[in-house]
Structure formats: structure tokens, C-alpha cells
Amino acid sequence: MLTELFRQNNEKYMKLMDNTFLLTDLYDYFISEKFNIFYDKMKIDLQNPHLASRIHEEKRKVLDTYERVAFKVVFHDEILQQLNINFEKHIKKIVKKYASLGLVKEFQNDVPLFLHGSFAKYLVATYFYKNIGQSKDVIANILFDGEYNNVRFFFDMLLSKNSKAHIAVLYKNYELLKTYDDSSLTLKDECGRSALHLISSWGKRHPRVNITAAYLVHENPNFDKKSESEAYIEAVTFLQLKNDADECDTLLNATPLSYARKSESLGAELKLLQTKKNELSQLCVHDDIVNILYYSALLGYDDVCTLFTAETLKKCEVPRIIVAADEMPMTDNFDLEEYVLNACVQFVCSVTLLYIACQSGHEKIVQYLTKLGVEINRGNINGWTPLHVASLNGHEEVVEYLATVGAEINLVANDGCTPLHMASNNGHKKVVEFLTTAGAEINRTANNGCTPLYMASFNGHEIYLTTVGAEINRTDNEGYTPLHIASQNDHQKIVEDLATNGAEINRADIDNWTPLYVACLHGHEKVVECLVTLGAEINSATDDGYTPLYVASINGHEKIVECLTTAGADINRADTDGHTPLYVASQNGHRKVVEDLVTHGAEINCAEKDGWTPLHVASWKGHEKVVEYLARVGAEINRVQNDGATPLYLASKNGHVKVVEHLTTAGAQIDRADDLGITPLGTASFFGHETVVECLVTAGAEINRVDNIGLTPLDIASTGDHKKVVEYLRTMSAERN
DSSP, X not given: OHHHHHHHOHHHHHHHHHSOOOHHHHHHHHHHHHHHHHHHHTTOOTTOHHHHHHHHHHHHHHHHHHHHHHHHHHSOHHHHHHHTOOHHXXXXXXXXXXXXXXXXXXXXXXEEEESSHHHHHHHHHHHHHHTHHHHHHHHHHHTTOGGGHHHHHHXXXXXXXXXXXXXXXXXXXXXXHTTSOXXXXXXXXXXXXXXHHHHHTSSOBOOOOEEOSSOEEOSOTTOOOOOOOHHHHHHHHHHHHHSOTTOOOSSSSOOHHHHHHHTTBHHHHHHHHGGGGGGHHHHOOHHHHHHHHHHHHHHTOGGGGGTOOHHHHHHHTXXXXXXXXXXXXXXXXXXXXXXXXXXXXXXXXXXXXXXXXXXXXXXXXXXXXXXXXXOTTOOOTTOOOHHHHHHHTTOHHHHHHHHHTTOOTTOOOTTSOOHHHHHHHTTOHHHHHHHHHTTOOTTOOOTTSOOHHHHHHHTTOOXXXXXXXXXXXXXXXXXXXXXXXXXXXXXXXXXXXXXXXXXXXXXXXXXXXXXXXXXXHHTOHHHHHHHHHTTOOTTOOOTTOOOHHHHHHHTTOHHHHHHHHHTXXXXXXXXXXXXXXXXXXXXXXXXXXXXXXXHTTOOXXXXXXXXXXXXXXXXXXXXXXXXXXXXXXXXXXXOOOTTSOOHHHHHHHTTOHHHHHHHHHTTOOTTOOOTTSOOHHHHHHHTTOHHHHHHHHHTTOOTTOOOTTSOOHHHHHHHTTOHHHHHHHHHTTOOOO
């Protein structure tokens, strides 16, 4: 917009830049230039003094029309009905006479599409500014709605254009405020609003929780959980010293405190309430107090500590409130006084204000609530107490304070976790040190058998607990030790530390999985190297006969396979089904692993219990590169498994034409049949693999060879209704038996 203005009228551009920059001036200048271009195209002499008044009046009427039409863009039908505007008349006027002005590109379903969306908001603001008297009710209803913040910004700027302090507030230039003299800081805008009014309404918005007699629902789950900026609070405090906080404006007959509430600027509201302690019970209804307490606990607004005493809360008769995404009924047996003292604003999971404050680490709020008599060991629906959540989040000062005022250090949640579990899980060493010194049970197990040391090892945190008596080989319910879980999660440093401090390297879980096996399974090369160096048993097997080399091979972990074979792993150790590491590597197409195993002496033709060799399974799975390699290094191409199937038969059956081509080229017996007399061509025909059929016939397969029940490949293809295979075989002179 600035660029276009510069191109249109350099003189106006320079004038705009020389003065305090007002965004509203920019819009005004831009629209004025649109009019100048419009009149220029119509060959109207704007310098003609006889036309000046007529042109001015026409511009006013045209802008009035655009302002009214702009409402269609900004507001919902409910508000539009209150305005009682004949939109159809104004739209027709623009389309007929002023479309070439260029502010509106087009109308879509009678809604104008402005050159820029902000034009509509600016024009609505100018309408309100020029028609304040007859628009007060509408202004009062919409001015502080967060959806219309841009309209309010323009409106406030139009009213405040002659006040430097107001403009500094709108631009959030709080440091500039301190440079102004008192006459500037106390100046009112055109509706009698002080800079304190304005700043009170432009703080961080804290959406009001929806309160009924039994429920409290936070309707904005995406609320940004950051507290109000210190610079803003300092500016509010500064302007309080210069302005009367009880003074009402002429627009809404409202005080700065009212402005803060209407705009949900809780930071300003708390500051303004500081001067009205004796009026709290009258100023705040129960939902105001709950709202303030909730956000103070969440964001750490310490000012609340001096505002609400237990006595004040009782006078305000705060009811039982539940913060919930879904409705939760109010219990019948309820002690109001006990509730107030516990300040128990609750979530669905029964999270209290104290819980929220501890979760966020706001020590002053925690101290304030506990001094009110809050139940300190009350857990949520999961049994987590304030001490649990403070420990989880590493709030050392809060943890220490809670312990000094009676928090139970070894209280367990529903899952059996203590605060020490929580702190250990997230690696908060200072909290862990404090809790252990304060008497936390170091080897207490959760319901799943996990100790605090186990949880620290799980996440790779320093194993401080081993120095204060933690049982290093204590297992969870599945037999996993801290070393198991550290190995699983690739925490090499923790693995080394645990081993150095006495962890059993070869300890197996209930399925006979060792730490080395777990590391190999997950592909953690450095941990594997570490454990091998530390003396881990390299050939230990699980109940199914899986060795570390086996599981590394099946998952294609090349570096680990190389490490294990170099370290002397039993390369031909098979599982309970006779599958060797080479077999499973071939099965999954891991060529480099296959090469490494063969290089280190793997038996290339070793068969499993059903007679399948590595070449059989690679052919069945269609792993062309593995098949090519195995055939080249000596695999028996025509070896049959227990049902008489060759690798070529299996590749043909599954339609792997590339494997078929390679095997036939490498000398596979093309007509070698299985125990049922079915040849590779027969099985390819049965499954309708047209390209394989063509390949086999081209390579010389006997086209009319019958199986044990007398069926030819053409017979077999016909029974399966494979039309293309049937057509091809007939063109090659195949016969039916």
C-alpha cells in the first residue's frame, strides 16, 4: 500500500512519513488517491473551485455507501440485522456508478471482495467513528469481541489520533510512554478515554471459562500458555500513576477496569484490582474470581496472592466448579466452605488450582494456595498429586516447598509411580537428589515393576540413583533390567555407566532376551559394540532360538552383523525351525548382510526343516539381487525342498519374472516338477502369471508336459480362467489333454 501511494503521489507520501505514522492516515490517503484517479479518468478538474464542494459531498456519500457495504464482509447476520441497513440498495449503487473506483474487485453472493481484506475493517471503523451517537449499542456489543480486534484497532486509532500516549499504547511502544510529559499522558481521546482505558483493553486475551452452576468449560483448548509480558504490566502500572482508574469514558460510561474485563485482559485487571481490595466482594461475582484464580495458577500471576483471602472467597460464595471438556455432574454432598478453602477449580481429571500452579512451577501461587489451607496431597483422577506434577516438570523450589508443608513424598499414583519416579523419568537431577535426601523410597516399583532407576535409564538420564543405593539389576514385570531398557533405547553412555556400576550384562528377561539381543533387534550399533567389548555373550539365544546375529540379520542391520561376525558369532546357529541368519537375511532381501555372512563362512545350502535353502526363500520372495548373488557363489540352483519344489518353481509360482529369467540363464532345470508333477510352467499357468509363462516358454519349457493327474499347462490355465495365458499358450501350439 505504501509503495502504491508513493507511485501515485510522492508529496502525500512524504507528508505522511514526516508526521507520527498513523495506519488510519495511510488508509485515508490511499482511498483519497483512488478517488483522484477515478475523477481523473472522468476528466473532472479537481482544481475547479466551483466543483470542490460538490466533489467533497459526493465523496462523502460514496464512502458512506462503501462503509455500509463493508459490514457484509465483517459481521455475522445477527449483527447485520441490528444495523437495519439496506445492503441491496448500496450494492447496486456501487455496481452501477462506482465499480471503477477500484476498492472492490467483485461481489460474490452480494458480499464485496475488497482489494484487501483490511479495507472492510477500516471502513467499518470509520462508520462507527462518524456515527458514534446512533451506533453505541452495536459498538458496546462488538467492540471487545476478539473476532473484531482489527476493527477495534482502527476505531481506537481514529478516536486517539491527537494523543501521542494513546498511539504509543496501540503500537505497544511502552518505552516511548516514559518520555512523555504528564499533559500528554493524561490527555483524553474524543470519547473521554484515557491512555489507561486503552492499555487496559489491549493486553493478552485470557478467554473466560464458561461457568454454570455445576460446570466450568475452557472453550479455547489452543490457548497460548504464556503469561502477560512484563513490559505491558509495567506500562499499566505507569499509566495508573498518571490517570484516575475510577474515571468513566463517554463512549461506554466505563472505567479502565471495565475495559480490562470486557477485553479479557487479565494482567491489567489484576493490577487495577490492587487498588480496590475493599470492594472485591462487590466487584467480582463468582465467575470473575474463578477465572482469575484459574489463570493465576496457570500463568503465575502473583498479584492474586494479595487480592483474595479465604475470608474474601467465602464472602463471594464461590460455588463448586468443574473445568471439563464434557459435562460432569456435581456431587450431592458438598461443603461450600471446605471447597472455598481448597480453591478446588477442577478439570475432568480433578486437577486442582494447586495442581495447575505446581505443574507450571509458580512458587508464589503455590505458597498462597497452601496458606489458604488447600488439601496438599489430593490427587487427580490418575492419582497424581501436586508433588507428582512438580517433580515431573522439574520445579525444584516448588518440590522443596511442598515437602516442607506436608506433601507425602512416597505417595503413589494409580500406576504405582511416586514423585521420585516422575523426576527420574524426566531427568531432573536436583529434584531427584532432594527427594532421595528427604526420604523417598529409591527402589519402590510402579505397577509395571519399574523403579526410578529404570525410568531414568529408559530416557537416557544420568544414573545418579546408583550412588545412593538403587538396585541396579532390579527387573520390571517382563524381566527387563535398567540395562535392557537403556540398550533398547540406544543410550550408550547409560549402558556403559550401568555396566561399570555392576549391571549384569548377560541377564535375560522372561523370554531370554539379553541386553545385547535387544540392542541388535533395534539396530543400535554403538550399544552393540559397547556390550560386545564389555564381554556380552554373543551367541546366547532366546526361547525360539534367536541369537543376536539372527535378529540383526533378519532386520538388515549391516554394521551390527559385521561387528558380530568379526567378534566370532556362531554364523550357522539356527532357530527352532532351522532358519539360519543367512536364511532370514535372504528371506528379507538384505543383500549386503547375505554377502557378509557368506564371506564369514555361512553354509549357503543349509536347509531348514521343510527343506528350504536360502536360495529357495529368496526366489519365493522375489529378491532378485540376493538370488543372483547366491547363485553366483555356489547355491544349488536345482535343490528341491520337501515338496519337490525348486527355486525356479517357487519364483514361477509367485510371478517373479526377473528371478525366473536369472535362474533359467544360470542353468536351472526348466521342466523340473514338484511331487505333484507340476512344472514351473504349470504353476505359473495356474496362477495366471502371463510374463512368467512367456519367459519359460521362450527358454524352452515343455509346453505340453502333463502333471500327475494328466493336466497340461493349457488345461491348468483354463481351469483358472486366465484368458491371456490361455490365448498365449494356444498361439504357441499348446494342447489340452
